[in-house]
Amino acid sequence: MKEKYMISSTKFVVKKLKSFIDLTDNEISTFSSMPSRLITLSAGREIVHEGQRAHNAFILLDGWVASYKLLPDGTRQIIDFQIPGDFLGLRSLLLRTSDHSFEAITEITIAEVSAQNIKSTFAKSPRLASAILWAASRDEAMVVEHLVNIGRRSAIVRTAHFLLELGIRLNLIGVGTKNSYPCPLSQYLLADALGLSAIHINRVLRQLREQNLMTFQKGIVHFDNLEKLIELADFQVGYLDQDEPIIRNDTGHTGH
Amino acid sequence: MKEKYMISSTKFVVKKLKSFIDLTDNEISTFSSMPSRLITLSAGREIVHEGQRAHNAFILLDGWVASYKLLPDGTRQIIDFQIPGDFLGLRSLLLRTSDHSFEAITEITIAEVSAQNIKSTFAKSPRLASAILWAASRDEAMVVEHLVNIGRRSAIVRTAHFLLELGIRLNLIGVGTKNSYPCPLSQYLLADALGLSAIHINRVLRQLREQNLMTFQKGIVHFDNLEKLIELADFQVGYLDQDEPIIRNDTGHTGH
DNA sequence: CGCCGTCTTGAAGATTCTCAACACCAGTGG
DNA sequence: CCACTGGTGTTGAGAATCTTCAAGACGGCG
Structure with missing residues (x-):
């Protein structure tokens, strides 16, 4: 059992x-x-x-x-x-x-x-190993993307980018829909992830709401205008997609 | 030849x-x-x-x-x-x-x-492979450290932290001394690395100079008061040191 | 010499933070 | 049933940090 x-x-x-x-x-x-x-x-x-x-x-x-x-x-x-x-x-x-x-x-x-x-x-x-390593390396790529996000994007773009990324990740495991997903994050947690204050996160979320781009209320993220939001957030799906690794089920150690 | x-x-x-x-x-x-x-x-x-x-x-x-x-x-x-x-x-x-x-x-x-x-x-x-992978993974750890740096540290702390880190890295390859190293970075490059404007970098470097902590002029970084600087920058050497990896000369693919 | 890249400084403005207050809700204990 | 509490969300006002615009200095190099 x-x-x-x-x-x-x-x-x-x-x-x-x-x-x-x-x-x-x-x-x-x-x-x-x-x-x-x-x-x-x-x-x-x-x-x-x-x-x-x-x-x-x-x-x-x-x-x-x-x-x-x-x-x-x-x-x-x-x-x-x-x-x-x-x-x-x-x-x-x-x-x-x-x-x-x-x-x-x-x-x-x-x-x-x-x-x-x-x-x-x-x-x-080995194929299982390859899949796991590949999944782990995607997380590395995300850290780089977060660095860019925090380093060079304004609070509103940063927030939109981050919540879009989360949506894609959840879609991959079959949670939520294209336009909506459940999200247990408090504004304080979001703030600590984005390098902002919780109060500012609150204002930013209001802006996004008032511009009819997206809402995040009562634990639900909803994209009202996905296309415009992706454009605002400068969101590239590339680093999350499913391309194959170059060196696959061995990392070189076993030679051939 | x-x-x-x-x-x-x-x-x-x-x-x-x-x-x-x-x-x-x-x-x-x-x-x-x-x-x-x-x-x-x-x-x-x-x-x-x-x-x-x-x-x-x-x-x-x-x-x-x-x-x-x-x-x-x-x-x-x-x-x-x-x-x-x-x-x-x-x-x-x-x-x-x-x-x-x-x-x-x-x-x-x-x-x-x-x-x-x-x-x-x-x-x-395999030992060579291990050393190379270990070196590469240190670079990953640095990206995380940069994320923290940019996300949560003020401009002056951020700058100090970054220039200290560079110093350690250069020491590892035998360049510079404990208190000084040659650095070809322009203030524009530093700005793009730290998520700041070049003008602000300039002001921050002046502050560090006026507080007798360090100087960066004419391509030379010099630490005037290394101890106080490390304290200001909240600098932990841990992520750059030479500990051994846990899984060494194979990453698991070859069995044991 | 003139030009370009870099460094420097001032002043004004934008973004973001801090402090403070209040609303709302769920849970908790009286 | 109600008062109390703590966590979360919301909003305002003032302050700090950082950016942008603008201008000038300096040095290397064609």
């Missing part, structure tokens, strides 16, 4: 991975049967990750998470939000990474997977 | 890699003998990279490069600067990455290496 639960609860991850590489049923079951420990955490809890040395990673099965860095003056910068299907701490397992904290925004369910099990799963199925 | 030239001109890369993993002479010569095409470009030239599909990468042997993204309003955000020993386009070879442009800031010498040759070199020497 645990098995059954796993299969149903990995649906978001599987959907996401499939959007990158069309996995076979066999590969999917290899993935779903990866030994893991299910953990449920309530909103506001921190996901402890004991630095870079932790020999495990987490798959976010349900709920939303924020990864962030605290600054000495008490402010914080949210690096990115994780939605169902995303990995937590995978990068710090594979590569060096600036260590940051994770906080549950909603109640969440995560599956803890040991580095050892990830390695053996990668060995069992 | 090309061989000989290569050996001398790879000294920065070797120095950098050695700071991550103590490579043997054998491994170093494997690296230095990697077939490559030397290219010299004058300042201001763009390094053409034909999108993500390019089956090659570059090693920056000498000079400085900026990687950046242009925005439709003509402004740009510089993602990072590359200094001698850094790789260009390696990530887009291994992983997906938001594609950006490269521009030579000074006259530069780069070595073009094909994906094929990188793969076979990685196969020949």
Whole structure:
């Protein structure tokens, strides 16, 4: 019965991975049967990750998470939000990474997977490994996009861009529609992600509303005029789309 | 004689890699003998990279490069600067990455290496592969740090932080001293990297000078009061140091 | 010499922040 | 049932930060 639960609860991850590489049923079951420990955490809890040395990673099965860095003056910068299907701490397992904290925004369910099990799963199925690495590298590309967003775009463009990006990501895992999605983020969280104050976020959202471009109220993001919004936000879908990697199911280590 | 030239001109890369993993002479010569095409470009030239599909990468042997993204309003955000020993386009070879442009800031010498040759070199020497991947992943960590820098730090702290980081990076390849280094960046370039206007950069540099913290004039960065500057900038050395990766000379594909 | 890129400074203006106050709602305990 | 509380959203007013426009200085280089 645990098995059954796993299969149903990995649906978001599987959907996401499939959007990158069309996995076979066999590969999917290899993935779903990866030994893991299910953990449920309530909103506001921190996901402890004991630095870079932790020999495990987490798959976010349900709920939303924020990864962030605290600054000495008490402010914080949210690096990115994780939605169902995303990995937590995978990068710090594979590569060096600036260590940051994770906080549950909603109640969440995560599956803890040991580095050892990830390695053996990668060995069992190179195409699966490729899909996972490819998904992880998309997250890297998003960080660069956020850098551009915060560095050079005005508050209104920045906000629009960010909420559009979230919409695309949610679409990939089958949540929401083209014009609307549920969003549990408070204006404070949005502010910390966009490098703005919550009060200014509020004003910006009002502007977007008054210009009939989009609304974000009561936990629902709705795009009223998607076309004009994409134009305003200078939104390029390129960095989120499903192109194939150049070096696929081996990164060069195995030679040929 | 090309061989000989290569050996001398790879000294920065070797120095950098050695700071991550103590490579043997054998491994170093494997690296230095990697077939490559030397290219010299004058300042201001763009390094053409034909999108993500390019089956090659570059090693920056000498000079400085900026990687950046242009925005439709003509402004740009510089993602990072590359200094001698850094790789260009390696990530887009291994992983997906938001594609950006490269521009030579000074006259530069780069070595073009094909994906094929990188793969076979990685196969020949796993420890070398590990060192290179580890170096590349440090650059990822820096992007996150830049995000925090731009998102949540004031102009003066941001500038100080960035110039300190550059100093550490240059020290790793044996350029400059603890308190001083040559820096070919114009105030315009610095502005585009920090998400500020060049005029404001100028004022910020003056403030730093007037507070006897540091100077940046005539192409020389000098730290007058390193300790106070590090405190002001909230600078953590952690993400640049030389810790070992968790998964070393294989990323999991080869099993164990 | 003249030109161009860079640095510098002033002044005005735009964007964004901080402080403060209030509305709303869900939950909680009396 | 109601008062209280804490989290969130909203709005106003003033202040700080940063940008834009404008002008001039300096140095390298054709």
